[in-house]
Amino acid sequence: MLSVNPGRAVRVGLVGLGNVGSGALSILSGNAGQIEAKLGFPLRVHSVCSRSVAGKELPAGVDAVRRTADWRDVVNDPEVDIVCELIGGTGVAREVIDAAIGAGKSVVTANKELMALHGADIWEKAIAAGINLAMEASVAGGIPIHTVLREGISGDRIQALFGILNGTSNYILTAIERHGSAFETVLAEAQRLGYAEADPSADIDGLDARSKLALLSALAFGERIAPSDIYTEGIRRLTPLDFQYAHQLGYTIRLLCAARQTPEGLLLSVRPALIPRDTILAGVQGAYNAIWVRGEYGADTFYYGRGAGPHPTGVAVVSDLMRVAREIRNGSPERVSPFAHARLGAYRPIPITLQRRAWYLRFRVHDRPGIIAALAGILAGKKVSLDAVLQLPSDTKEDLPFVITLETTCEADLRDAVEQMAALDFLKEPPLALPMETSL
Ligand SMILES: NC(=O)c1ccc[n+]([C@@H]2O[C@H](COP(=O)([O-])OP(=O)(O)OC[C@H]3O[C@@H](n4cnc5c(N)ncnc54)[C@H](OP(=O)(O)O)[C@@H]3O)[C@@H](O)[C@H]2O)c1
Structure with missing residues (x-):
């Protein structure tokens, strides 16, 4: 179970001092006063880790922290309450998070790739261990x-x-x-x-x-x-x-x-x-x-x-650290995983080919008579209705672009039609098909 000495600050170990790590560090240092005022207790950087940590210039106020090139030093340090994983990728980052959870430390991460692939397992482990886990910065950087x-x-x-x-x-x-x-x-x-x-x-x-x-x-x-x-x-x-x-x-x-x-x-x-x-x-x-x-x-x-950048993403990381620090102080780890449910049926992903949309088809052709008739014949064979044909002025007949828009059509039929069209000898490249979001 979590235990933090109520008399002292909540202490953070930062693993990864790249774009996001350096941004988070500069906010933790530059905004320390307001962060403490909002929390009611200090949030301190206790140690920082990166492979090239020896040569890193750290912001004033955190230059006395413990530096290490080995993430295990952070994870195994009894003084560290929260491990902040800002390495990225699915290899070492996973080891860091698993080891932190194993050591009973809360975790903050910005790692979209890892959480998208293994988030459900990581959350289960975190909940079983009774620690806090937060990942705001993993999507859309500065947007909470x-x-x-x-x-x-x-x-x-x-x-x-x-x-x-x-x-x-x-x-x-x-x-x-x-x-x-x-x-x-x-x-x-x-x-x-x-x-x-x-x-x-x-x-x-x-x-x-x-x-x-x-x-x-x-x-x-x-x-x-x-x-x-x-x-x-x-x-x-x-x-x-x-x-x-x-x-x-x-x-x-x-x-x-x-x-x-x-x-x-x-x-x-x-x-x-x-x-x-x-x-x-x-x-x-x-x-x-x-x-x-x-x-x-x-x-x-x-x-x-x-959606990115050291400071916008750093704000998301620091705000997560503050939330987790509050939860540690109040003894309330967040116990519900965002990936909690097994497949619910109604929200089961289905193949995109089942969707019905209007379509934009762009062609590049060697110009010659009968092109539109050939394309319209393929569309008619799939019972797809053509909406409009657009052609902007062009200098050359050797690489003539034009566009056909289609009325609402099932993507499976659209794909069949595009595949048939791609074999036509007057095309310079397969048609480009884009959905038209008419209902936004
Ligand atoms: N960049 C953004 O704006 C942004 C936005 C949202 C989310 N994210 C996510 O935030 C995470 C970090 O991204 P970033 O852009 O900050 O990456 P980055 O600039 O490449 O920084 C990665 C850091 O991790 C350190 N590192 C790598 N392997 C290590 C190891 N084995 N042991 C110790 N340290 C190691 C690197 O150390 P050295 O430099 O010493 O080699 C570097 O300091 C990623 O998950 C990314 O998807 C990034």
Whole structure:
């Protein structure tokens, strides 16, 4: 059972001093007075750990803390009450958290990847050990969406949740939209500015957003959701031309994370989608994140802020540390896992191919007579209704772009039609199919 000397501060061991760790440390140091005033007792950094800790410059006020390059020193230190895991990944981070729980210490983590994959097991262990666990920073950095879903609107029954959860891809898409530059050019600029990693795959292929949507869906629906339950598609194929066509239609394009309850089950996806330009989500620009939650009783609520960065994410970590410190002081570990339920049936994920949406199909063709007739024939064969054909002026007949929009169609039929179209010899590349979110 937890026991903390009531006369002293609650003490933190920080493991990981990168972007988030250094941000959290600077807030713990710079805002120590207000943190103590709000808590009624001090929250102290007792030790810090990173592989290169010897060379790290620490903020004034925490330079006297114990430094170590071995995380076991933090976890096994009887003076440490809370272990804050800010390493990332699913290897050493898991060992740190398991060992901390084993040693009866509370844990704060920002690790979306680990919690999306193994959160249910980790929570079970934490509950059995009677320690506190908090993970606010694991989704949408500075937006306190965990607290919103677990506390603020937990009385509602969530019907749908939409999010822009990856700042890097949103920065890239909004830069393509604003400047008309090619995807590769904008990605290179994002890498130069430090918005995108040298290996950008986790961001631009939707994998980072998928981990976050898995966590948010678990919180929103009380369901066990694995990342593999979520249909995922990245943004590599988008061009400035897609934004021009989308604008003509009154839409823009974002990497949209969506979780919707239907009578059959949950539809989960991370994919580029057309969203109406006059919705609040379309206004989310640059590296910002946003989450839009639709409840049965409370209707729509919207949350917006910085999804990453040392200080926004650091605030989420420090606020978690404060909550856990209060719980330690009051002897009340949080005993309900956000992943508590077995599959509930109504919230069971179902294949995305069952969904019905309107569609945007963009083609690039060698121009010749009969193209529209050939495409319309395939659509008619699948009983899919064509809504409109759009063609912006083009200089060349060798690489002619145009767009067809489709009325509401089941994704399974749409995919069959696109597969048949991809074999047509006048296409320069397979058609790009994006859902149109007409109901946002
Ligand atoms: N970056 C963000 O804005 C953001 C936002 C939300 C959530 N997160 C999550 O926060 C976590 C940390 O991300 P980050 O961006 O801060 O990562 P980062 O900049 O790469 O920092 C990782 C830190 O962990 C340390 N570390 C790695 N392996 C270690 C080991 N075996 N033993 C001790 N220390 C080790 C590194 O030490 P050395 O530097 O000494 O090698 C470094 O200080 C991740 O789970 C990430 O998903 C990040």
